[in-house]
Amino acid sequence: MTPYVLTVDAGTKDLRAADHLLRTLASELVLPEGVFGCTHLVRDERPHVALSFALESERARTAVRAGLVAQGYEVTDGAPDEAGRAVLYPGAPALTGTLTVADVLSGSAIDTVKVLGAQGDPAPDMALVTRDHVRPQWQHGRLVLAVMPAVGGTLVPFENPDPTPCCADH
Incomplete structure (x- = not known):
């Protein structure tokens, strides 16, 4: 994965809903080629699924962050873990x-x-x-x-x- 990773934790409850949200966000943000979009199981006091986007440049990460924040999402740097389940990836x-x-x-x-x-x-x-x-x-x-x-x-x-x-x- 690339070092330009963002996490969106929208509190999604299951993988199907997370897949749908990931694809919706990717479509709305018109992500560049080469993006990896993953889901991550978060096992804390409220188990849920977080999303991550791995981008190929700092410029792309900045643009995606701005788009997500504009939609009201809280965005953090990095991935929740290193075992993401890839939904969006080249090919x-x-x-x-x-x-x-x-x-x-x-x-x-x-x-x-x-x-x-x-x-x-x-x-x-x-x-x-x-x-x-x-x-x-x-x-x-x-x-x-x-x-x-x-x-x-x-x-x-x-x-x-x-x-x-x-x-x-x-």
Whole structure:
């Protein structure tokens, strides 16, 4: 990530709402190419999700800060943690449909794909069914996409785009 990072803590309650807010803010602010927009789980007396924007220059950070402040958001420097979940990142819009692992790595900012419970990396020609929802996480300065085996010898991102809410059947 870049050193030009801002955090917006709007008290968002869940990841879906945070994703929506992040995308809305990015659209309203007309962010420059190369921006990383991440969500961060904040575990304090009021658990919630904060947002961060990593920009490529001080000038871009200043402009984004001004836009956020003008909308009434409180903005701080830096990221809440180093394990952000990337929603906006270079190449993300193209990660739709079914792609190979090699396509994901060469066409986006994702550094590595890791299959949960498996040793080693998946084969470059292995199919990844994106479900149009690819949310890698920062781990030790690298953007890592966790995936799991799926039907037909394919892979899918670990994060489900439409999770069943807890206690939905109660």
